[in-house]
Amino acid sequence: MSQSNISRRQVLKTAGAATAAAALGGAGVIGSATAAHAARDGFGLRIVEHDERDPRMKYYRFATDAIGWNPGVNVLLPDDYSSGRRYPVLYLFHGGGLDQDFITFDRWGIRSLSAGKRLIIVMPDGGHTGWYSNPVSSNVGPRDWETFHIAQLLPWVDANFRTYAEYDGRAVSGFSMGGFGALKYAAKYYGDFASVSSHSGPASLRRDAGLVVHWANISSAAVDLAGGTVYGAPLWDEARVSADNPVQRVPSYHHKRVFLVAGTSPDPVNWADYVQETQVLAGQREFRARLGAAGIPHEWHELPGGHVLRGDMLRRDLDGVIARLRKA
Template identity: 35%
Template sequence: MTIRPQKPIRRGLALVAGLAITSAPATADATAQTAPPLFDSGFGLTVVSQPAWVDATRRTFTFAVASDQVPTPTLLPGQTAGQHVIMVTLPTDYDSTGATRYPVLYALHGNADYPNTLRNQRITEQSTQTAPLITVHPNGSGRGWYSNWVSPGALGPQNWETFHLDQVIPLIDANLRTIPTRNGRAIVGHSMGGFGAFHYAEHRPDLFSYVGSLSGGLDLLNQEQRLAVVETELDPSSGTPTAGIDSIFGPPFWPFDGVWNAQSPAQHVEPLRGMGVAMYVGNGGDLTVDPIQAIVENRARETNLVTAANLTAAGIPYDFIDYGDGGTWAPGCTGKHSQEPCLQADMNHFIPLIMRRLQHP
């Protein structure tokens, strides 16, 4: 599907005008589940905390695992050492004893965020209210960058890509009624998670049939994007203990920056051929209002423009929703980097896209 921009920015790019979809919250009897499914350990993961509903609607539960691929993740306040919380939202009619199987959307959070926030829950439950879809929010740490780190040092192994793709996905397939094929999976992420979604889809196109980025930083050749990654490595607000500037992708300086170049999603789009692709981003709006979030979004947009240009050059179809200052995208969205109204509108648009492609009941 091609979406036309209000003001052309380049051929193949797009801007959608629309409003966030609203729907009533699920009621306590909207799902057939009275207790969340029990999980068995496996695939290098040990279930250390069984699923528990987060509230009375009984659609969303959390559980925790320990991983031999990331045994000691850096921690944000409230997180438990050695554990990874995973949040799962089920379809309203999910029945663990039934025969129906569902596709899965893997949703990757951003830097210094948690998988199990109330915001992530709200956005997911609203956007999937009528969709026969399981949504999984895995832990990505405050600074995991959805990559196998090249120099983790004293932190120990930080193999986030292996953790998610070779451990979490098969664990979910083994314990929930999923459609465990490429046609039954999609992936999306916000900010750092947008990078992760494209990074994973490009590395493992056999796993996913659709990929989406919400304000993702997609171009590691961009020096501002490199600075953003380095800042997350050094900043205690992204988790403790902190890391070195070469921990994730190696030294960020030429001629030692080969890993940065090789892992940049914007320049390696060919594996996305045949996959559904969608990108959502604003321009930051008034840069004098909430300037940090405004500038971060404005710069993220530049990495999306590079990615879009490379997709166009490769002849790979995609949707690019470039909503500017947010005024025509959703009430309350002003084009900043991490605004719930913007993200809700993004997901309200993205879910119907993937459901037209995913195998589902």
């Protein structure tokens, strides 16, 4: 694995790694932690498969009414978890694409990137084109990713691991579609996350005649929803778009750590790379301008290259997360 430029071109065959998502409700903040092993059912999740043998990486697959198949999650523990400490938690979201799932960051070297860092990292499934959303319509049964992540998985993690189940105990980050999901969740569920990071994730849904919303609808209809859509088609659910749009939720980023990364030179020959990162860069610049106008501090990086995860930026992000959150 290259820890500086992890290419996503092969992933972007049919699915979009841009953004979008839908509405849910109030935030779930529950938690009294138990052991690091022998996790239990709860919060609408029933464990149907698990592997807890690795001292750091714990694997679970759930049956849940929120999703029509059994989504998985990897929970990466710090090296010294056996010490009995409580730890802050980072929710780390994968991008869109046919080979993207909860194992993605393990393939990309998250164990070595996080070695020695006192942080629990939770990496759940989000669908190939789930957009971290409860879709307006689905022709294949429930695909309510927002419900799964916020109402079910978040309290389940706090109940089964030694976490700080509070605002200053949680961060959210992601790449591409997952970067948008991180920005969305941090704004909509303000009290759950004190730090938010987006690695090549879109931050503006309505710019350029709503290109990101259209892409979310098209990709989800083709790949995950059998003709259903995230935001509605031919007419959008405008309230959902506004609720999910980071540039329209700027006040919700007050008092949070905000970390943004985008590429400045996508491959002009690779259409998917060029269109996606060009849109990402423009949207992040719009978002940064609004954050600046509102007096909200933020760290941003524009780097050569296109729509790739930069391992050095992810490592920097992990250090920033730990610096912002409550210490283990």
